[in-house]
Amino acid sequence: MANNERRPTIVDVARKAGVSKSTVSLVLQNSPLVKEATREQVRAAMNDMGYVYNRAAAKLRNANPDLIGLVINDLRNPFFSEFATSLQMALSSRGYAAVIANTDENSKLQTDMVGAMIEHGVAALIISPAYGDDAATFDAIERAGIPAMQVLRNVDPRTDLFPFAAPDYVSGSRAATEHLLAGGAKRIAFVGGLDGRGVTRERLSGYLDILKGRGIEPLVLTGSASRTFGRQMAGILANEHPDVDAVVCFNDQVALGLLSGCAEIGRTVGSDLKIVGFDDIEEVAHSWPALSSVHCDIAGFGRSIAETVVAWLEVGTVPPREHRADVSLVVRQSSSGKH
Known part of the structure; x- marks a missing residue:
């Protein structure tokens, strides 16, 4: 190799061998996790390119x-x-x-x-x-x-x-829907969340279960989980679905956008339209009106995941295949009508 030529890197080897950088790294470490055919493919690429493995540097990187x-x-x-x-x-x-x-x-x-x-x-x-x-x-x-x-x-x-862990999304949407029905809602829509995604299906399923049990026809308006979508939906609900008097939102971002949209068209949230968000991010307690939301205690959930992973590493306690953390409904002005 000429002095002015760049030495091949692990990225170059991965590209030539048609594998990921992590696979090349595993081959360099003689990991048994790599199939022999792949190992030979990577080594052939190294030989062709004149790649030189700096084992001392690698040890520092991997420690x-x-x-x-x-x-x-x-x-x-x-x-x-x-x-x-x-x-x-x-x-x-x-x-x-x-x-x-x-x-x-x-x-x-x-x-x-x-x-x-x-x-x-x-x-x-x-x-x-x-x-x-x-x-x-x-x-x-x-x-x-x-x-x-x-x-x-x-x-x-x-x-x-x-292993998978998440808040109990299904219970959350059930609680939100039951709360709106108890408050007198006659026609409840579910708004936001991209169609076909697992988390959308979960947050939607509790809402669907409750309405089915009451013999009420659902209205599902999926879309981007964003404030922009929520704001747009305020006008669509008012113009195309005037009978809707309550909404369960996919998340708080959609709900906050819906609040803004209702203010824009002069619709009173809490009386003309009741709204419940999902996640209970810090901001929703300080919106006007304050937003009711499914509280996932996301900070506590983060701490519990840290403890779970540390126990896995330090004492070998493998997490359960699936864990659902409890959620609760926090009722504020957007669904109670009390300003």
């Missing part, structure tokens, strides 16, 4: 027994950022450092971030996964043999390998 990877689908959303913050602080109190990545709902970026964390030797992974082609992400973790939990969203069915 991170107290480092835990935290991969979050959307840190712009206060629900997820509050979870990540409480989890990171709880891990810190137990002597662990967290490296945090925001995947911005991009499954390809998620796979890249997880691969990088594996390469740098994280002891465990906690993932609130993006929706999309998630197989590559979890297959890489399986090959690496690293403890990993799915939280808030369940996208990989192998919960024996990747």
